[in-house]
Amino acid sequence: MDIYLPIAGLSVNILIIIGLGGVVGILSGMFGVGGGFLVTPLLIFYGIPPSVAVASSATQITGTSVSGVLAYMQRGAVDVRMGLVLVAGGILGSIGGGFVFRWLQKGGQIDTVVALLYVLLLGTIGGYMAKEALQTILASRRGHQMPFQRRRHHPAVAALPMRWRFYGSGLYISPIAPFALGLVSGVLTVLLGVGGGFFVVPAMIYVLGMATGMVVGTSLFQILFVTAATTLVHAVTTKSVDIVLAILLLIGSVTGAQLGARIAARISPEWLRLMLATIVLLVALRMALGLGWRPDEIYSVQAG
Known part of the structure:
Protein backbone atom coordinates (compact mmCIF):
# COMPACT_ATOMS: atom_id res chain seq x y z
CA MET A 1 0.00 0.00 0.00
CA ASP A 2 1.91 3.02 -1.31
CA ILE A 3 1.25 6.75 -1.13
CA TYR A 4 2.91 9.62 -2.96
CA LEU A 5 4.76 12.26 -0.94
CA PRO A 6 4.39 15.61 -2.78
CA ILE A 7 7.40 17.42 -1.27
CA ALA A 8 9.74 14.41 -1.15
CA GLY A 9 8.71 13.55 -4.71
CA LEU A 10 8.46 9.76 -4.26
CA SER A 11 6.10 6.96 -3.20
CA VAL A 12 6.43 5.17 0.15
CA ASN A 13 4.77 2.24 1.90
CA ILE A 14 2.17 3.59 4.34
CA LEU A 15 2.58 0.79 6.90
CA ILE A 16 6.36 1.16 7.06
CA ILE A 17 6.14 4.91 7.73
CA ILE A 18 3.44 4.45 10.38
CA GLY A 19 5.57 1.72 11.97
CA LEU A 20 8.54 4.08 12.14
CA GLY A 21 6.30 6.62 13.85
CA GLY A 22 5.23 4.02 16.41
CA VAL A 23 8.84 3.15 17.30
CA VAL A 24 9.66 6.85 17.69
CA GLY A 25 6.63 7.36 19.92
CA ILE A 26 7.72 4.55 22.25
CA LEU A 27 11.22 6.04 22.50
CA SER A 28 9.71 9.45 23.24
CA GLY A 29 7.62 8.14 26.09
CA MET A 30 10.41 5.98 27.56
CA PHE A 31 13.39 8.29 27.37
CA GLY A 32 12.08 11.84 27.02
CA VAL A 33 13.62 12.24 23.59
CA GLY A 34 11.67 13.40 20.58
CA GLY A 35 12.88 10.41 18.60
CA GLY A 36 14.08 12.50 15.67
CA PHE A 37 17.65 11.25 16.18
CA LEU A 38 16.32 7.83 15.11
CA VAL A 39 13.53 8.57 12.65
CA THR A 40 15.51 11.11 10.59
CA PRO A 41 18.35 8.67 9.75
CA LEU A 42 15.83 5.87 9.13
CA LEU A 43 13.89 8.06 6.70
CA ILE A 44 17.15 8.95 4.95
CA PHE A 45 18.08 5.24 4.73
CA TYR A 46 14.60 4.60 3.28
CA GLY A 47 15.27 7.10 0.48
CA ILE A 48 13.66 10.32 1.73
CA PRO A 49 15.79 13.40 0.82
CA PRO A 50 17.68 14.59 3.95
CA SER A 51 16.20 18.09 3.92
CA VAL A 52 12.64 16.70 3.77
CA ALA A 53 13.40 14.06 6.43
CA VAL A 54 14.75 16.71 8.81
CA ALA A 55 11.88 19.16 8.37
CA SER A 56 9.09 16.55 8.44
CA SER A 57 10.53 14.79 11.50
CA ALA A 58 10.39 18.03 13.47
CA THR A 59 6.72 18.40 12.52
CA GLN A 60 5.91 14.85 13.64
CA ILE A 61 7.82 15.20 16.93
CA THR A 62 5.54 18.11 17.90
CA GLY A 63 2.52 15.84 17.90
CA THR A 64 4.36 13.00 19.65
CA SER A 65 5.48 15.31 22.46
CA VAL A 66 1.90 16.41 23.20
CA SER A 67 0.98 12.83 24.03
CA GLY A 68 4.10 12.24 26.13
CA VAL A 69 3.83 15.51 28.09
CA LEU A 70 0.23 14.78 29.07
CA ALA A 71 1.25 11.37 30.42
CA TYR A 72 4.04 12.83 32.57
CA MET A 73 2.05 15.85 33.78
CA GLN A 74 -0.56 13.50 35.17
CA ARG A 75 2.21 12.02 37.35
CA GLY A 76 3.54 15.46 38.40
CA ALA A 77 6.87 14.74 36.69
CA VAL A 78 7.27 18.03 34.77
CA ASP A 79 9.16 21.09 36.05
CA VAL A 80 7.19 23.71 34.14
CA ARG A 81 9.40 26.65 35.17
CA MET A 82 12.56 24.86 34.02
CA GLY A 83 10.76 23.84 30.84
CA LEU A 84 9.78 27.42 30.01
CA VAL A 85 13.39 28.62 30.32
CA LEU A 86 14.50 25.80 28.01
CA VAL A 87 11.71 26.72 25.59
CA ALA A 88 12.79 30.38 25.49
CA GLY A 89 16.33 29.39 24.52
CA GLY A 90 15.08 26.71 22.12
CA ILE A 91 12.84 29.03 20.13
CA LEU A 92 15.66 31.55 19.70
CA GLY A 93 18.01 28.74 18.67
CA SER A 94 15.55 27.37 16.13
CA ILE A 95 15.29 30.75 14.42
CA GLY A 96 19.07 31.04 14.14
CA GLY A 97 19.35 27.41 13.05
CA GLY A 98 16.87 28.03 10.25
CA PHE A 99 19.20 30.56 8.61
CA VAL A 100 22.17 28.18 8.98
CA PHE A 101 20.14 25.31 7.45
CA ARG A 102 19.12 27.45 4.49
CA TRP A 103 22.73 28.59 3.94
CA LEU A 104 24.03 24.99 3.96
CA GLN A 105 21.17 23.91 1.71
CA LYS A 106 22.02 26.54 -0.88
CA GLY A 107 25.68 25.50 -0.77
CA GLY A 108 24.79 21.84 -1.31
CA GLN A 109 26.48 20.76 1.96
CA ILE A 110 23.45 19.95 4.12
CA ASP A 111 23.62 16.15 3.61
CA THR A 112 27.26 15.88 4.69
CA VAL A 113 26.86 18.26 7.64
CA VAL A 114 23.79 16.39 8.94
CA ALA A 115 25.63 13.04 8.80
CA LEU A 116 28.78 14.38 10.49
CA LEU A 117 26.82 16.05 13.29
CA TYR A 118 24.92 12.82 13.95
CA VAL A 119 28.13 10.78 14.17
CA LEU A 120 29.94 13.23 16.46
CA LEU A 121 27.08 14.06 18.82
CA LEU A 122 25.48 10.65 19.07
CA GLY A 123 28.80 8.85 19.40
CA THR A 124 29.99 11.10 22.24
CA ILE A 125 26.75 11.21 24.21
CA GLY A 126 25.94 7.53 23.69
CA GLY A 127 29.40 6.43 24.82
CA TYR A 128 29.26 8.48 28.01
CA MET A 129 25.78 7.26 28.93
CA ALA A 130 26.64 3.61 28.20
CA LYS A 131 29.77 3.76 30.37
CA GLU A 132 27.93 5.09 33.42
CA ALA A 133 24.96 2.76 33.05
CA LEU A 134 27.17 -0.32 32.67
CA GLN A 135 29.23 0.58 35.74
CA THR A 136 26.08 0.85 37.85
CA ILE A 137 24.53 -2.38 36.53
CA LEU A 138 27.73 -4.45 36.90
CA ALA A 139 28.31 -3.18 40.42
CA SER A 140 24.76 -4.14 41.36
CA ARG A 141 25.13 -7.67 39.97
CA ARG A 142 28.38 -8.21 41.89
CA GLY A 143 26.71 -7.14 45.09
CA HIS A 144 28.74 -3.96 45.39
CA GLN A 145 26.92 -0.85 46.47
CA MET A 146 27.79 2.09 44.23
CA PRO A 147 28.76 5.09 46.36
CA PHE A 148 25.80 7.42 46.55
CA GLN A 149 26.46 10.61 44.67
CA ARG A 150 23.85 13.28 44.96
CA ARG A 151 23.28 14.89 41.60
CA ARG A 152 24.84 18.32 41.66
CA HIS A 153 25.10 20.91 38.96
CA HIS A 154 28.41 21.44 37.19
CA PRO A 155 30.85 23.91 38.82
CA ALA A 156 30.54 26.16 35.78
CA VAL A 157 26.78 26.38 36.38
CA ALA A 158 27.36 27.28 40.04
CA ALA A 159 29.50 30.25 38.95
CA LEU A 160 26.72 31.83 36.88
CA PRO A 161 24.91 34.88 38.34
CA MET A 162 21.22 35.58 39.02
CA ARG A 163 20.01 32.33 40.58
CA TRP A 164 16.41 31.17 40.48
CA ARG A 165 14.61 28.47 42.45
CA PHE A 166 13.23 25.66 40.31
CA TYR A 167 10.93 24.00 42.82
CA GLY A 168 9.93 21.04 40.67
CA SER A 169 13.56 19.98 40.25
CA GLY A 170 14.73 21.12 43.68
CA LEU A 171 17.45 23.29 42.11
CA TYR A 172 18.75 26.77 42.91
CA ILE A 173 20.73 27.76 39.82
CA SER A 174 21.06 30.53 37.27
CA PRO A 175 18.50 30.38 34.41
CA ILE A 176 21.37 31.15 32.03
CA ALA A 177 22.42 27.48 32.07
CA PRO A 178 19.07 25.94 31.00
CA PHE A 179 18.56 28.83 28.56
CA ALA A 180 21.90 27.95 26.90
CA LEU A 181 20.91 24.27 26.74
CA GLY A 182 17.65 25.27 25.09
CA LEU A 183 19.53 27.44 22.61
CA VAL A 184 21.73 24.52 21.48
CA SER A 185 18.68 22.26 21.39
CA GLY A 186 16.88 24.68 19.08
CA VAL A 187 19.77 24.78 16.62
CA LEU A 188 20.04 20.96 16.63
CA THR A 189 16.29 20.63 16.10
CA VAL A 190 16.46 22.66 12.90
CA LEU A 191 19.70 21.18 11.55
CA LEU A 192 19.04 17.53 12.40
CA GLY A 193 15.26 17.23 12.66
CA VAL A 194 15.60 16.04 16.26
CA GLY A 195 13.72 17.21 19.32
CA GLY A 196 17.07 17.84 21.00
CA VAL A 236 8.75 29.62 5.96
CA THR A 237 12.45 29.33 5.08
CA THR A 238 13.32 25.89 3.63
CA LYS A 239 9.82 24.84 2.46
CA SER A 240 10.83 21.20 3.08
CA VAL A 241 7.94 20.09 5.32
CA ASP A 242 6.07 17.17 3.73
CA ILE A 243 2.78 17.23 5.61
CA VAL A 244 1.69 13.82 4.26
CA LEU A 245 4.87 12.21 5.60
CA ALA A 246 4.50 14.00 8.94
CA ILE A 247 0.87 12.85 9.36
CA LEU A 248 1.76 9.21 8.66
CA LEU A 249 4.54 9.33 11.24
CA LEU A 250 2.24 11.06 13.72
CA ILE A 251 -0.44 8.36 13.46
CA GLY A 252 1.96 5.77 14.85
CA SER A 253 3.88 7.97 17.27
CA VAL A 254 0.98 9.38 19.34
CA THR A 255 -0.07 5.89 20.43
CA GLY A 256 3.55 4.83 20.89
CA ALA A 257 4.29 7.71 23.29
CA GLN A 258 1.60 6.59 25.73
CA LEU A 259 2.89 3.01 25.59
CA GLY A 260 6.48 4.17 26.13
CA ALA A 261 5.55 6.16 29.25
CA ARG A 262 3.97 3.03 30.77
CA ILE A 263 7.01 0.88 29.92
CA ALA A 264 9.39 3.42 31.49
CA ALA A 265 7.54 3.22 34.81
CA ARG A 266 8.42 -0.51 35.04
CA ILE A 267 12.16 -0.33 34.20
CA SER A 268 15.01 0.92 36.41
CA PRO A 269 16.72 4.20 35.38
CA GLU A 270 20.07 2.43 34.80
CA TRP A 271 18.60 0.02 32.26
CA LEU A 272 16.71 2.85 30.58
CA ARG A 273 19.97 4.80 30.16
CA LEU A 274 21.77 1.71 28.82
CA MET A 275 18.98 1.02 26.31
CA LEU A 276 18.98 4.63 25.10
CA ALA A 277 22.80 4.66 24.88
CA THR A 278 22.79 1.45 22.80
CA ILE A 279 20.26 2.84 20.34
CA VAL A 280 22.17 6.12 20.07
CA LEU A 281 25.48 4.32 19.39
CA LEU A 282 23.94 2.03 16.75
CA VAL A 283 22.51 5.02 14.87
CA ALA A 284 25.87 6.82 15.07
CA LEU A 285 27.66 3.71 13.73
CA ARG A 286 25.24 3.40 10.81
CA MET A 287 25.65 7.06 9.91
CA ALA A 288 29.46 6.72 10.09
CA LEU A 289 29.38 3.72 7.76
CA GLY A 290 27.16 5.68 5.37
CA LEU A 291 29.79 8.42 5.13
CA GLY A 292 32.40 5.90 3.97
CA TRP A 293 30.36 3.62 1.72
CA ARG A 294 30.70 4.10 -2.01
CA PRO A 295 27.21 4.77 -3.47
CA ASP A 296 25.80 2.52 -6.21
CA GLU A 297 25.59 5.55 -8.47
CA ILE A 298 28.37 8.11 -8.03
CA TYR A 299 26.51 10.78 -9.98
CA SER A 300 22.81 11.56 -10.03
CA VAL A 301 20.67 14.11 -11.83
CA GLN A 302 17.88 15.83 -9.94
CA ALA A 303 15.54 18.55 -11.14
CA GLY A 304 15.87 21.70 -9.06
Missing part, protein backbone atom coordinates in the same frame (compact mmCIF):
# COMPACT_ATOMS: atom_id res chain seq x y z
CA GLY A 197 16.18 15.43 23.79
CA PHE A 198 19.18 13.17 23.15
CA PHE A 199 21.34 16.20 24.01
CA VAL A 200 19.13 17.91 26.61
CA VAL A 201 18.34 14.81 28.71
CA PRO A 202 21.99 13.94 29.51
CA ALA A 203 22.81 17.65 29.95
CA MET A 204 20.00 18.16 32.46
CA ILE A 205 21.27 15.17 34.48
CA TYR A 206 25.03 15.74 34.33
CA VAL A 207 25.25 19.54 33.93
CA LEU A 208 22.19 20.91 35.74
CA GLY A 209 22.04 18.10 38.30
CA MET A 210 18.33 17.31 37.85
CA ALA A 211 16.86 14.07 39.21
CA THR A 212 16.25 11.44 36.52
CA GLY A 213 12.56 11.15 37.43
CA MET A 214 11.91 14.81 36.57
CA VAL A 215 14.13 15.01 33.48
CA VAL A 216 12.04 13.00 31.00
CA GLY A 217 8.79 14.93 31.39
CA THR A 218 10.55 18.33 31.44
CA SER A 219 12.51 17.42 28.31
CA LEU A 220 9.32 16.50 26.47
CA PHE A 221 7.75 19.79 27.60
CA GLN A 222 10.48 21.87 25.97
CA ILE A 223 10.59 19.59 22.90
CA LEU A 224 6.88 20.25 22.30
CA PHE A 225 7.29 24.01 21.94
CA VAL A 226 10.71 24.02 20.25
CA THR A 227 9.68 21.58 17.52
CA ALA A 228 6.50 23.58 16.91
CA ALA A 229 8.65 26.68 16.36
CA THR A 230 11.04 24.67 14.19
CA THR A 231 8.16 23.46 12.01
CA LEU A 232 7.19 27.09 11.39
CA VAL A 233 10.81 28.02 10.59
CA HIS A 234 11.13 25.20 8.04
CA ALA A 235 7.75 25.97 6.48
Whole structure:
Protein backbone atom coordinates (compact mmCIF):
# COMPACT_ATOMS: atom_id res chain seq x y z
CA MET A 1 0.00 0.00 0.00
CA ASP A 2 1.91 3.02 -1.31
CA ILE A 3 1.25 6.75 -1.13
CA TYR A 4 2.91 9.62 -2.96
CA LEU A 5 4.76 12.26 -0.94
CA PRO A 6 4.39 15.61 -2.78
CA ILE A 7 7.40 17.42 -1.27
CA ALA A 8 9.74 14.41 -1.15
CA GLY A 9 8.71 13.55 -4.71
CA LEU A 10 8.46 9.76 -4.26
CA SER A 11 6.10 6.96 -3.20
CA VAL A 12 6.43 5.17 0.15
CA ASN A 13 4.77 2.24 1.90
CA ILE A 14 2.17 3.59 4.34
CA LEU A 15 2.58 0.79 6.90
CA ILE A 16 6.36 1.16 7.06
CA ILE A 17 6.14 4.91 7.73
CA ILE A 18 3.44 4.45 10.38
CA GLY A 19 5.57 1.72 11.97
CA LEU A 20 8.54 4.08 12.14
CA GLY A 21 6.30 6.62 13.85
CA GLY A 22 5.23 4.02 16.41
CA VAL A 23 8.84 3.15 17.30
CA VAL A 24 9.66 6.85 17.69
CA GLY A 25 6.63 7.36 19.92
CA ILE A 26 7.72 4.55 22.25
CA LEU A 27 11.22 6.04 22.50
CA SER A 28 9.71 9.45 23.24
CA GLY A 29 7.62 8.14 26.09
CA MET A 30 10.41 5.98 27.56
CA PHE A 31 13.39 8.29 27.37
CA GLY A 32 12.08 11.84 27.02
CA VAL A 33 13.62 12.24 23.59
CA GLY A 34 11.67 13.40 20.58
CA GLY A 35 12.88 10.41 18.60
CA GLY A 36 14.08 12.50 15.67
CA PHE A 37 17.65 11.25 16.18
CA LEU A 38 16.32 7.83 15.11
CA VAL A 39 13.53 8.57 12.65
CA THR A 40 15.51 11.11 10.59
CA PRO A 41 18.35 8.67 9.75
CA LEU A 42 15.83 5.87 9.13
CA LEU A 43 13.89 8.06 6.70
CA ILE A 44 17.15 8.95 4.95
CA PHE A 45 18.08 5.24 4.73
CA TYR A 46 14.60 4.60 3.28
CA GLY A 47 15.27 7.10 0.48
CA ILE A 48 13.66 10.32 1.73
CA PRO A 49 15.79 13.40 0.82
CA PRO A 50 17.68 14.59 3.95
CA SER A 51 16.20 18.09 3.92
CA VAL A 52 12.64 16.70 3.77
CA ALA A 53 13.40 14.06 6.43
CA VAL A 54 14.75 16.71 8.81
CA ALA A 55 11.88 19.16 8.37
CA SER A 56 9.09 16.55 8.44
CA SER A 57 10.53 14.79 11.50
CA ALA A 58 10.39 18.03 13.47
CA THR A 59 6.72 18.40 12.52
CA GLN A 60 5.91 14.85 13.64
CA ILE A 61 7.82 15.20 16.93
CA THR A 62 5.54 18.11 17.90
CA GLY A 63 2.52 15.84 17.90
CA THR A 64 4.36 13.00 19.65
CA SER A 65 5.48 15.31 22.46
CA VAL A 66 1.90 16.41 23.20
CA SER A 67 0.98 12.83 24.03
CA GLY A 68 4.10 12.24 26.13
CA VAL A 69 3.83 15.51 28.09
CA LEU A 70 0.23 14.78 29.07
CA ALA A 71 1.25 11.37 30.42
CA TYR A 72 4.04 12.83 32.57
CA MET A 73 2.05 15.85 33.78
CA GLN A 74 -0.56 13.50 35.17
CA ARG A 75 2.21 12.02 37.35
CA GLY A 76 3.54 15.46 38.40
CA ALA A 77 6.87 14.74 36.69
CA VAL A 78 7.27 18.03 34.77
CA ASP A 79 9.16 21.09 36.05
CA VAL A 80 7.19 23.71 34.14
CA ARG A 81 9.40 26.65 35.17
CA MET A 82 12.56 24.86 34.02
CA GLY A 83 10.76 23.84 30.84
CA LEU A 84 9.78 27.42 30.01
CA VAL A 85 13.39 28.62 30.32
CA LEU A 86 14.50 25.80 28.01
CA VAL A 87 11.71 26.72 25.59
CA ALA A 88 12.79 30.38 25.49
CA GLY A 89 16.33 29.39 24.52
CA GLY A 90 15.08 26.71 22.12
CA ILE A 91 12.84 29.03 20.13
CA LEU A 92 15.66 31.55 19.70
CA GLY A 93 18.01 28.74 18.67
CA SER A 94 15.55 27.37 16.13
CA ILE A 95 15.29 30.75 14.42
CA GLY A 96 19.07 31.04 14.14
CA GLY A 97 19.35 27.41 13.05
CA GLY A 98 16.87 28.03 10.25
CA PHE A 99 19.20 30.56 8.61
CA VAL A 100 22.17 28.18 8.98
CA PHE A 101 20.14 25.31 7.45
CA ARG A 102 19.12 27.45 4.49
CA TRP A 103 22.73 28.59 3.94
CA LEU A 104 24.03 24.99 3.96
CA GLN A 105 21.17 23.91 1.71
CA LYS A 106 22.02 26.54 -0.88
CA GLY A 107 25.68 25.50 -0.77
CA GLY A 108 24.79 21.84 -1.31
CA GLN A 109 26.48 20.76 1.96
CA ILE A 110 23.45 19.95 4.12
CA ASP A 111 23.62 16.15 3.61
CA THR A 112 27.26 15.88 4.69
CA VAL A 113 26.86 18.26 7.64
CA VAL A 114 23.79 16.39 8.94
CA ALA A 115 25.63 13.04 8.80
CA LEU A 116 28.78 14.38 10.49
CA LEU A 117 26.82 16.05 13.29
CA TYR A 118 24.92 12.82 13.95
CA VAL A 119 28.13 10.78 14.17
CA LEU A 120 29.94 13.23 16.46
CA LEU A 121 27.08 14.06 18.82
CA LEU A 122 25.48 10.65 19.07
CA GLY A 123 28.80 8.85 19.40
CA THR A 124 29.99 11.10 22.24
CA ILE A 125 26.75 11.21 24.21
CA GLY A 126 25.94 7.53 23.69
CA GLY A 127 29.40 6.43 24.82
CA TYR A 128 29.26 8.48 28.01
CA MET A 129 25.78 7.26 28.93
CA ALA A 130 26.64 3.61 28.20
CA LYS A 131 29.77 3.76 30.37
CA GLU A 132 27.93 5.09 33.42
CA ALA A 133 24.96 2.76 33.05
CA LEU A 134 27.17 -0.32 32.67
CA GLN A 135 29.23 0.58 35.74
CA THR A 136 26.08 0.85 37.85
CA ILE A 137 24.53 -2.38 36.53
CA LEU A 138 27.73 -4.45 36.90
CA ALA A 139 28.31 -3.18 40.42
CA SER A 140 24.76 -4.14 41.36
CA ARG A 141 25.13 -7.67 39.97
CA ARG A 142 28.38 -8.21 41.89
CA GLY A 143 26.71 -7.14 45.09
CA HIS A 144 28.74 -3.96 45.39
CA GLN A 145 26.92 -0.85 46.47
CA MET A 146 27.79 2.09 44.23
CA PRO A 147 28.76 5.09 46.36
CA PHE A 148 25.80 7.42 46.55
CA GLN A 149 26.46 10.61 44.67
CA ARG A 150 23.85 13.28 44.96
CA ARG A 151 23.28 14.89 41.60
CA ARG A 152 24.84 18.32 41.66
CA HIS A 153 25.10 20.91 38.96
CA HIS A 154 28.41 21.44 37.19
CA PRO A 155 30.85 23.91 38.82
CA ALA A 156 30.54 26.16 35.78
CA VAL A 157 26.78 26.38 36.38
CA ALA A 158 27.36 27.28 40.04
CA ALA A 159 29.50 30.25 38.95
CA LEU A 160 26.72 31.83 36.88
CA PRO A 161 24.91 34.88 38.34
CA MET A 162 21.22 35.58 39.02
CA ARG A 163 20.01 32.33 40.58
CA TRP A 164 16.41 31.17 40.48
CA ARG A 165 14.61 28.47 42.45
CA PHE A 166 13.23 25.66 40.31
CA TYR A 167 10.93 24.00 42.82
CA GLY A 168 9.93 21.04 40.67
CA SER A 169 13.56 19.98 40.25
CA GLY A 170 14.73 21.12 43.68
CA LEU A 171 17.45 23.29 42.11
CA TYR A 172 18.75 26.77 42.91
CA ILE A 173 20.73 27.76 39.82
CA SER A 174 21.06 30.53 37.27
CA PRO A 175 18.50 30.38 34.41
CA ILE A 176 21.37 31.15 32.03
CA ALA A 177 22.42 27.48 32.07
CA PRO A 178 19.07 25.94 31.00
CA PHE A 179 18.56 28.83 28.56
CA ALA A 180 21.90 27.95 26.90
CA LEU A 181 20.91 24.27 26.74
CA GLY A 182 17.65 25.27 25.09
CA LEU A 183 19.53 27.44 22.61
CA VAL A 184 21.73 24.52 21.48
CA SER A 185 18.68 22.26 21.39
CA GLY A 186 16.88 24.68 19.08
CA VAL A 187 19.77 24.78 16.62
CA LEU A 188 20.04 20.96 16.63
CA THR A 189 16.29 20.63 16.10
CA VAL A 190 16.46 22.66 12.90
CA LEU A 191 19.70 21.18 11.55
CA LEU A 192 19.04 17.53 12.40
CA GLY A 193 15.26 17.23 12.66
CA VAL A 194 15.60 16.04 16.26
CA GLY A 195 13.72 17.21 19.32
CA GLY A 196 17.07 17.84 21.00
CA GLY A 197 16.18 15.43 23.79
CA PHE A 198 19.18 13.17 23.15
CA PHE A 199 21.34 16.20 24.01
CA VAL A 200 19.13 17.91 26.61
CA VAL A 201 18.34 14.81 28.71
CA PRO A 202 21.99 13.94 29.51
CA ALA A 203 22.81 17.65 29.95
CA MET A 204 20.00 18.16 32.46
CA ILE A 205 21.27 15.17 34.48
CA TYR A 206 25.03 15.74 34.33
CA VAL A 207 25.25 19.54 33.93
CA LEU A 208 22.19 20.91 35.74
CA GLY A 209 22.04 18.10 38.30
CA MET A 210 18.33 17.31 37.85
CA ALA A 211 16.86 14.07 39.21
CA THR A 212 16.25 11.44 36.52
CA GLY A 213 12.56 11.15 37.43
CA MET A 214 11.91 14.81 36.57
CA VAL A 215 14.13 15.01 33.48
CA VAL A 216 12.04 13.00 31.00
CA GLY A 217 8.79 14.93 31.39
CA THR A 218 10.55 18.33 31.44
CA SER A 219 12.51 17.42 28.31
CA LEU A 220 9.32 16.50 26.47
CA PHE A 221 7.75 19.79 27.60
CA GLN A 222 10.48 21.87 25.97
CA ILE A 223 10.59 19.59 22.90
CA LEU A 224 6.88 20.25 22.30
CA PHE A 225 7.29 24.01 21.94
CA VAL A 226 10.71 24.02 20.25
CA THR A 227 9.68 21.58 17.52
CA ALA A 228 6.50 23.58 16.91
CA ALA A 229 8.65 26.68 16.36
CA THR A 230 11.04 24.67 14.19
CA THR A 231 8.16 23.46 12.01
CA LEU A 232 7.19 27.09 11.39
CA VAL A 233 10.81 28.02 10.59
CA HIS A 234 11.13 25.20 8.04
CA ALA A 235 7.75 25.97 6.48
CA VAL A 236 8.75 29.62 5.96
CA THR A 237 12.45 29.33 5.08
CA THR A 238 13.32 25.89 3.63
CA LYS A 239 9.82 24.84 2.46
CA SER A 240 10.83 21.20 3.08
CA VAL A 241 7.94 20.09 5.32
CA ASP A 242 6.07 17.17 3.73
CA ILE A 243 2.78 17.23 5.61
CA VAL A 244 1.69 13.82 4.26
CA LEU A 245 4.87 12.21 5.60
CA ALA A 246 4.50 14.00 8.94
CA ILE A 247 0.87 12.85 9.36
CA LEU A 248 1.76 9.21 8.66
CA LEU A 249 4.54 9.33 11.24
CA LEU A 250 2.24 11.06 13.72
CA ILE A 251 -0.44 8.36 13.46
CA GLY A 252 1.96 5.77 14.85
CA SER A 253 3.88 7.97 17.27
CA VAL A 254 0.98 9.38 19.34
CA THR A 255 -0.07 5.89 20.43
CA GLY A 256 3.55 4.83 20.89
CA ALA A 257 4.29 7.71 23.29
CA GLN A 258 1.60 6.59 25.73
CA LEU A 259 2.89 3.01 25.59
CA GLY A 260 6.48 4.17 26.13
CA ALA A 261 5.55 6.16 29.25
CA ARG A 262 3.97 3.03 30.77
CA ILE A 263 7.01 0.88 29.92
CA ALA A 264 9.39 3.42 31.49
CA ALA A 265 7.54 3.22 34.81
CA ARG A 266 8.42 -0.51 35.04
CA ILE A 267 12.16 -0.33 34.20
CA SER A 268 15.01 0.92 36.41
CA PRO A 269 16.72 4.20 35.38
CA GLU A 270 20.07 2.43 34.80
CA TRP A 271 18.60 0.02 32.26
CA LEU A 272 16.71 2.85 30.58
CA ARG A 273 19.97 4.80 30.16
CA LEU A 274 21.77 1.71 28.82
CA MET A 275 18.98 1.02 26.31
CA LEU A 276 18.98 4.63 25.10
CA ALA A 277 22.80 4.66 24.88
CA THR A 278 22.79 1.45 22.80
CA ILE A 279 20.26 2.84 20.34
CA VAL A 280 22.17 6.12 20.07
CA LEU A 281 25.48 4.32 19.39
CA LEU A 282 23.94 2.03 16.75
CA VAL A 283 22.51 5.02 14.87
CA ALA A 284 25.87 6.82 15.07
CA LEU A 285 27.66 3.71 13.73
CA ARG A 286 25.24 3.40 10.81
CA MET A 287 25.65 7.06 9.91
CA ALA A 288 29.46 6.72 10.09
CA LEU A 289 29.38 3.72 7.76
CA GLY A 290 27.16 5.68 5.37
CA LEU A 291 29.79 8.42 5.13
CA GLY A 292 32.40 5.90 3.97
CA TRP A 293 30.36 3.62 1.72
CA ARG A 294 30.70 4.10 -2.01
CA PRO A 295 27.21 4.77 -3.47
CA ASP A 296 25.80 2.52 -6.21
CA GLU A 297 25.59 5.55 -8.47
CA ILE A 298 28.37 8.11 -8.03
CA TYR A 299 26.51 10.78 -9.98
CA SER A 300 22.81 11.56 -10.03
CA VAL A 301 20.67 14.11 -11.83
CA GLN A 302 17.88 15.83 -9.94
CA ALA A 303 15.54 18.55 -11.14
CA GLY A 304 15.87 21.70 -9.06
